[in-house]
Structures are given as C-alpha cells and as structure tokens.
Amino acid sequence: MNDSAYTTEPTAAAQPDRDLDDPMVSVENLKKHFPLFEGIFQKKAGEVRAVDGVSFSIAEGETFGLVGESGSGKTTTGRSMLRLTEPTSGRVEIDGQNVVDLSDGELKRFRRNMQIVHQDPASSLNPRHRVKSIIEAPLKIHDYGDSEARLERVEELLDMVDLPREFMYRYPGQLSGGQKQRVGIARAVALNPKFVVLDEPTSALDVSVQARIINILEEIQEEFGITYLFITHDLSLLKNVADRIGVMYLGRLVEVGDVDSVFGSPQHPYSRALLSAISTISEEDELAKPDRITLDGEVPDPREKPSGCAFRSRCAHEFDACAVEEPELYERGPDQVARCFLHDDRFEEGAEWE
Amino acid sequence: MADPILEVKNLHVHFETHDGTAEVINGIDFSIDRGETAALVGETGCGKSVTVKSIMGLLPSATIPEGEIRYKGEDVLSLSDAERHSRRGKEMSMIMQDPMTSLNPVLTVGEQMMDVLKWQGRPRLSLSKLVRDTLSTGAKAEHRTRAIEMLGEVEISAPERVFESYPVELSGGMRQRVLIAIALLSEPDLLIADEPGTALDVTTEAKVLDLLDELVEERDTSVLYITHDLGVAREVSDRINVMYAGEIVEQAPTADLFANPQHPYTRGLLESIPTLSTGIGDGIEGHLPDYTNPPAGCRFADRCPHAEAACHEAYPYPRQTGPDHATACHLFEGLPARERHESLATDPVNIGTAPWLTGGDAPGDISADGGTDQ
Incomplete structure (x- = not known):
C-alpha cells in the first residue's frame, strides 16, 4: 500500500462552505444494512449494505437531488433519514435535531417537521378514504385545531396544489394520476414541515402532468421555504429542480456538487456515463451532455460488491489501485467532490482525466 | 410510400364498457416502409398499445367497426384466427413492455425460446408432427443451437447458462435481451416494440436500444416503435406519429x-x-x-x-x-x-x-x- 502523503487532500466529509455552515438537514455516515438469512434455522448469512456511509447536507429552502439507478440505495437513504426504516448507524440532523436519537414518542411529535411524498400516488393513498380525510389525517394526529380549523386548512391546501375544493369529497379512485399526486403533496405539506423527501414524485406520471406537479412543488417551496430531498433516476428532471445533487452507486455517494458543476463537468466516470445516456429532444441538449459512454455489464449483486471501488467492474478507467482500496471523495471544485482515483495525484492515470 | 410493409387505414377500435361504447381508436392512418423504423408516440391512455394489439390481433374483446390493416398488401383483418396465428411470431412479432411479467416464470428461457421455433408458422401442431418431433431429436437439437446462437447475438455473455435459467434468475436488462432474442428468433419482417426500454435503468436502456437498433439494421427489419418518450423516439425512429x-x-x-x-x-x-x-x-x-x-x-x-x-x-x-x-x-x-x-x-x-x-x-x-x- 502506498504510504506517501496525499497531494490532493482527501476530503472524507467534504462539505463545501457555501451556505451550508448552518444546514437545515445534515446526514453523516448514514448506514442501512439489511441482514440476509439462510437455511432452516434462518442463520444470518450476510448483509446487503443498501446505504453504506452516506454524508451530505442541505441548506434551508434548497433542493438536494439524489440520483442513481435502481438498487443504488437512494430510496433507502430517504426513508432511513425519516426513520421509516430504522438506520443501522449514522447521524441525521434535521433543524438541529438528531433524528436517529429520538424515542418513539419524540419521533412521532417530530414527524410534523419531516414528511414524504411517495413514488406511486395510486398505492400511497387509502382508496377507501375521501380526499378530505386523507389530507386531514396528519392534522388530526398532530392536534391541529378543531374540525372547523382543519376543514379550512384542507381547503387552503387544495388551493395550494391547484385542485378544486369539491374534490375533498371524492375518493382517490375518482382522480387521475396527477390529481392523486397533488393530494399526496397536500398531505405532506399539511403541517408546514421544514423538510420533505420527494421520492420519485413524478416518475409514475406523464411528462405533461409532471411539469405541472414540478411547478406546484416549486411554488410551495418558494412560499414556505421548505427544504427538499428530491430522489429520482431522471437526470434531465434533476437539472431543472435541484440546487445540488448527489450521485449514488451501490449505497455510496460517488459524486456530490452543485447542479451546474456536476452537469457541466461530471468528475466521476459513473456520473459521466449516466449523463451520456440521457435521451434528448434537441441538438442543443445533445451538445450539452457527454458523448455516449456504454458501461460494461450491469450493476453487480449488492451482496457481493467488488472490493475497493464498487464501480470498477464497469469502469473503463479501472487500474490496479481501484481493487485495493476505495477512493475518498476528492475535491474537484468549489462545491464538487468525486470518489475516483483518477483525481489522486499519486497515480499517473490521473492525467488521463481531460 | 413506395412499398409499405404495413398500412393502417382509417382504423377504428371500440370497446364495450358498462358506461357504453368506448371509441378508443378514432380513424387512424399510418404506414411503415420496408426497413423503416416508425414511432408511435403518446401519453398514457392515448391508444398506442391498443393500436399495436389490433395489428397483432391480440384484442379479443374489441370490435373493429371500420378500417383496414394491410400487411404486405394483404388485409389481415379479413384473415381467420388460424391464419393470423400462423403469421404471429414468424412474420410479425412483438417485444412486450414489461420484461418482468412477459416471460413465463415457470418455464426456463430455453423452453420459451424452443416454443417459438416449434410453433412458428403453424396454427396447430398436428398429432403426427408432435409424435415425429418427440421421436426425433434432430429438430430439437437444431432449435437449441439456433436459440443459443440468438442469445449470443443479443450480447448475453453466457448464452448456455441463460438458456437453462428461469426468468427470476436474470436481471431486468437480461430479461429484456431475452425478449428481444425471442422476438427476433424467427426473423420477422415486422417487429413491434412496445416501450422496450421503459422498465430499465437509463444506462441499461441506452444499451438495449443501441443493440436493438443494430440487430434490426442487420436484418433490414421494419420496426414500429411504441413509446411515451419523444427523446427516445428521436433517437430510434425515421418517422414519428404523435397520438392523442x-x-x-x-x-x-x-x-x-x-x-x-x-x-x-x-x-x-x-x-x-x-x-x-x-x-x-x-x-x-x-x-x-x-x-x-x-x-x-x-x-x-x-x-x-x-x-x-x-x-x-x-x-x-x-x-x-x-x-x-x-x-x-x-x-x-x-x-x-x-x-x-x-x-x-x-x-x-x-x-x-x-x-x-x-x-x-x-x-x-x-x-x-x-x-x-x-
């Protein structure tokens, strides 16, 4: 192993200064491991490290985009941050409060500050409840006024998501996909949360509907200063909604930075390949993305991640060191870090990167 | 339109529902030239899948009150079920949308591929033919070789192993490749691809689309490509039909x-x-x-x-x-x-x-x- 001092400072917890000195949300070394059992005695046979040490922070009122392919751990990250699945370890601070330490009772009370909009509006709304009782549920749980005050709030929320007020007496089955998702959004913002996880909020919708939903989400954010974590696999969408983004691969963040830097000059081979695979509708966009890079093979089995850099099995730049140890996050710009040895001056190959 | 392989003229498709007749397709016209890739683009519920299913003859519950579907000049709507069956798979085949559900989970990939070869061009398998097939191993071995060869052509790295695998053992991208292999197995002249990339991740989708593109180019297959994504349509097609x-x-x-x-x-x-x-x-x-x-x-x-x-x-x-x-x-x-x-x-x-x-x-x-x- 090479012992010489790093010439490029590895920045394990690289958090650029920007306005992130006092972030609304900060995640430190978050881990979620799912145990695997086998045999008739259900002996623990290993684990899937779905989220394996993820750190990032989000400034108040900003949108942080988390992008990656299926199985990369982006949804698990979002869910463990809200403790919808219990994280294995790590620290999640939301508005100064470490969520991981909260007792059940405290957690329930704290949930008014952190909400989620689920991916599939068809399955995340109870089909046997009317829209009114769906949106009212969080208000009731958190003792929001009397029934009159709640009704008023429901009307206000329906206005906010651009749904006619009489829709409150409908059932989800009577609504279109876009309308259902608006109800999901109204429910999530009912208690004026500080932080909302948007888990692929538009991937089940048509593009013409998606654009409306995105506009509504942006209006709400502007008005109430809500901080968003936007989880998606759609990079072109992220370019339009996020302030900063993180690219995930097999449970690790491989690149983090502000949206313009990452799109303008991706510094990890995986981010570059992802960007190159976007399908575009204009020549302009065609030029704005890297030339098509075809990745070898497929995402490895998360139970048997490659040693060292998890991406090396598909990377065109792989060299000896990649198998030995995992790269740190190397600083590549004022607000951009990438987990790749190509940026380490110890290795000659670094020169190959542009 | 010099020599269209498929012509759809004034096609109407109706479904009977308990709210009355749903006029789902209302007089559409389009054609595909030989060797051309045409795209049918539209959002959920615009009738793209209904259109291609009526071309394939896979809509038993629909009525087609008006219209013509001409395949190589022949009106397929006037053909008998058996005649249409004999053309499916051999003359025209289809890649279904969802690689997770369109393979039979209880049969191996190999069995499903052999089925295509066994049945191609035949409306029914006659008893004598069945007996002959069972007795002679010749045809079977030939089919097997052909199937494995095809798996190789869709760039599956271990075709023999995949041939013996059940669909659950394969990833989404692999299953989609298998579906492409099955669709191209009998060298159809017209391939209908119903959102073949939608269920896949972007990097996998890009690869599968490139591969499909290459294969149809080699074979000079005409393709009708169904998608909701104008970006994908722009990449793959020569002509676009926008449906609403x-x-x-x-x-x-x-x-x-x-x-x-x-x-x-x-x-x-x-x-x-x-x-x-x-x-x-x-x-x-x-x-x-x-x-x-x-x-x-x-x-x-x-x-x-x-x-x-x-x-x-x-x-x-x-x-x-x-x-x-x-x-x-x-x-x-x-x-x-x-x-x-x-x-x-x-x-x-x-x-x-x-x-x-x-x-x-x-x-x-x-x-x-x-x-x-x-």
Whole structure:
C-alpha cells in the first residue's frame, strides 16, 4: 500500500462552505444494512449494505437531488433519514435535531417537521378514504385545531396544489394520476414541515402532468421555504429542480456538487456515463451532455460488491489501485467532490482525466 | 410510400364498457416502409398499445367497426384466427413492455425460446408432427443451437447458462435481451416494440436500444416503435406519429417534427419535457376526454390554449402542411391528407394561423401550401 502523503487532500466529509455552515438537514455516515438469512434455522448469512456511509447536507429552502439507478440505495437513504426504516448507524440532523436519537414518542411529535411524498400516488393513498380525510389525517394526529380549523386548512391546501375544493369529497379512485399526486403533496405539506423527501414524485406520471406537479412543488417551496430531498433516476428532471445533487452507486455517494458543476463537468466516470445516456429532444441538449459512454455489464449483486471501488467492474478507467482500496471523495471544485482515483495525484492515470 | 410493409387505414377500435361504447381508436392512418423504423408516440391512455394489439390481433374483446390493416398488401383483418396465428411470431412479432411479467416464470428461457421455433408458422401442431418431433431429436437439437446462437447475438455473455435459467434468475436488462432474442428468433419482417426500454435503468436502456437498433439494421427489419418518450423516439425512429386520445394528431419525418412541431399537443408535450439547456415548461392542463362520450370536434380542444368555439364542433381532419407532414389542427391550412375527408375540406374552419408562426418565420418553416400532391 502506498504510504506517501496525499497531494490532493482527501476530503472524507467534504462539505463545501457555501451556505451550508448552518444546514437545515445534515446526514453523516448514514448506514442501512439489511441482514440476509439462510437455511432452516434462518442463520444470518450476510448483509446487503443498501446505504453504506452516506454524508451530505442541505441548506434551508434548497433542493438536494439524489440520483442513481435502481438498487443504488437512494430510496433507502430517504426513508432511513425519516426513520421509516430504522438506520443501522449514522447521524441525521434535521433543524438541529438528531433524528436517529429520538424515542418513539419524540419521533412521532417530530414527524410534523419531516414528511414524504411517495413514488406511486395510486398505492400511497387509502382508496377507501375521501380526499378530505386523507389530507386531514396528519392534522388530526398532530392536534391541529378543531374540525372547523382543519376543514379550512384542507381547503387552503387544495388551493395550494391547484385542485378544486369539491374534490375533498371524492375518493382517490375518482382522480387521475396527477390529481392523486397533488393530494399526496397536500398531505405532506399539511403541517408546514421544514423538510420533505420527494421520492420519485413524478416518475409514475406523464411528462405533461409532471411539469405541472414540478411547478406546484416549486411554488410551495418558494412560499414556505421548505427544504427538499428530491430522489429520482431522471437526470434531465434533476437539472431543472435541484440546487445540488448527489450521485449514488451501490449505497455510496460517488459524486456530490452543485447542479451546474456536476452537469457541466461530471468528475466521476459513473456520473459521466449516466449523463451520456440521457435521451434528448434537441441538438442543443445533445451538445450539452457527454458523448455516449456504454458501461460494461450491469450493476453487480449488492451482496457481493467488488472490493475497493464498487464501480470498477464497469469502469473503463479501472487500474490496479481501484481493487485495493476505495477512493475518498476528492475535491474537484468549489462545491464538487468525486470518489475516483483518477483525481489522486499519486497515480499517473490521473492525467488521463481531460 | 413506395412499398409499405404495413398500412393502417382509417382504423377504428371500440370497446364495450358498462358506461357504453368506448371509441378508443378514432380513424387512424399510418404506414411503415420496408426497413423503416416508425414511432408511435403518446401519453398514457392515448391508444398506442391498443393500436399495436389490433395489428397483432391480440384484442379479443374489441370490435373493429371500420378500417383496414394491410400487411404486405394483404388485409389481415379479413384473415381467420388460424391464419393470423400462423403469421404471429414468424412474420410479425412483438417485444412486450414489461420484461418482468412477459416471460413465463415457470418455464426456463430455453423452453420459451424452443416454443417459438416449434410453433412458428403453424396454427396447430398436428398429432403426427408432435409424435415425429418427440421421436426425433434432430429438430430439437437444431432449435437449441439456433436459440443459443440468438442469445449470443443479443450480447448475453453466457448464452448456455441463460438458456437453462428461469426468468427470476436474470436481471431486468437480461430479461429484456431475452425478449428481444425471442422476438427476433424467427426473423420477422415486422417487429413491434412496445416501450422496450421503459422498465430499465437509463444506462441499461441506452444499451438495449443501441443493440436493438443494430440487430434490426442487420436484418433490414421494419420496426414500429411504441413509446411515451419523444427523446427516445428521436433517437430510434425515421418517422414519428404523435397520438392523442385515439387519433394521430401529427405525423412527420423525425427531424422535421422536431424542427417544426405544429400541433399544439406536440408542442405542449415538447415543452413539458425537462431539458438540459432550457428548463421545464408548464405542462398541459386538463386530462384525456371520456372515450365513451368523446367530443364531436377536436379531442384536444379542451386542453388547447389556442382553441376557439369552432374547434369543439368541427373535426380537425389531418391536412398536408408540408411535403411529408400532416397535422390534425384547424390552425393549419392544407389539403386533407386522406381522401375520405375531402367533403369536410369544402367547409374550412377559420380560427386564424398559429400564433407562434405569425411573429416571424419559425425555424425550418415549410410553407403551408407546399406539397399539396397526393
């Protein structure tokens, strides 16, 4: 192993200064491991490290985009941050409060500050409840006024998501996909949360509907200063909604930075390949993305991640060191870090990167 | 249209529902030349899948009150079930949308591939043939070799192993490759691909699309490509047909459609797509009309920012707006693209010209009275 001092400072917890000195949300070394059992005695046979040490922070009122392919751990990250699945370890601070330490009772009370909009509006709304009782549920749980005050709030929320007020007496089955998702959004913002996880909020919708939903989400954010974590696999969408983004691969963040830097000059081979695979509708966009890079093979089995850099099995730049140890996050710009040895001056190959 | 392999003329498809008859496809026309890739683009519920299923003859519960589907000049709607069956798989085949559910989970990939080869071109397997097949191992071995070869061609690295695998043992990308292999196994002349990349991750999708492109190029297969993604359509197709609510609202060569989109729906769709350079639009308000009680005039009028009262009354027949560009919108003038609409053209609806054209020449603008032949 090479012992010489790093010439490029590895920045394990690289958090650029920007306005992130006092972030609304900060995640430190978050881990979620799912145990695997086998045999008739259900002996623990290993684990899937779905989220394996993820750190990032989000400034108040900003949108942080988390992008990656299926199985990369982006949804698990979002869910463990809200403790919808219990994280294995790590620290999640939301508005100064470490969520991981909260007792059940405290957690329930704290949930008014952190909400989620689920991916599939068809399955995340109870089909046997009317829209009114769906949106009212969080208000009731958190003792929001009397029934009159709640009704008023429901009307206000329906206005906010651009749904006619009489829709409150409908059932989800009577609504279109876009309308259902608006109800999901109204429910999530009912208690004026500080932080909302948007888990692929538009991937089940048509593009013409998606654009409306995105506009509504942006209006709400502007008005109430809500901080968003936007989880998606759609990079072109992220370019339009996020302030900063993180690219995930097999449970690790491989690149983090502000949206313009990452799109303008991706510094990890995986981010570059992802960007190159976007399908575009204009020549302009065609030029704005890297030339098509075809990745070898497929995402490895998360139970048997490659040693060292998890991406090396598909990377065109792989060299000896990649198998030995995992790269740190190397600083590549004022607000951009990438987990790749190509940026380490110890290795000659670094020169190959542009 | 020198030698179209597939021609769809004035196709209507109806479904009986308990709310009345749903007029799901309302008179669509399009054709695919040999070796060409045409795309059918539209959003959920616009009738793209119904269209291709009626071409394949996979819609037992639908009625087709009017229309023609000509495959190599022969009207397939007049063929018997057995005759259509014998053409499926051999002459035309289809890649289904969802690789997770369109393979049989209790059969190995190999068994499913062998089935295609065993049945191809045969409406029924006769008893004597069955006996002969069982007794002779020759055909079987041949089929096996052919299937494994095909798996190799879709760039599966261990074809023998995949041949013996059950679908659950394969990843989404692998399953999609298997489906492509099955669809191409009997060298069809027409391939219908129903959103083959949608269920896959972007990097896998890009690879599968490239592969498909290569394979059809080699074989000179004609492809009808169904997708909701104009970006994908732009990448794969030569011609695009934009569908809305059971009608084709605009058809043009791919480059022309993107350079000069005309129908307000096409334009709304293009503006809604998040892009890298310009941003995200406002989307399109409203939703699809009720198919059991469709509007008399333009089916898009309720959602159209340029609609006038007349649009709700008069049917916007597709009209030639360029040499090879047809748009079904009253904003455009031009001779009817179909003969059957000539009577409608005698009483034109005047709602002015498209506002985006009056401000100055649109890029790549094709003069409205050009290309009035046909």
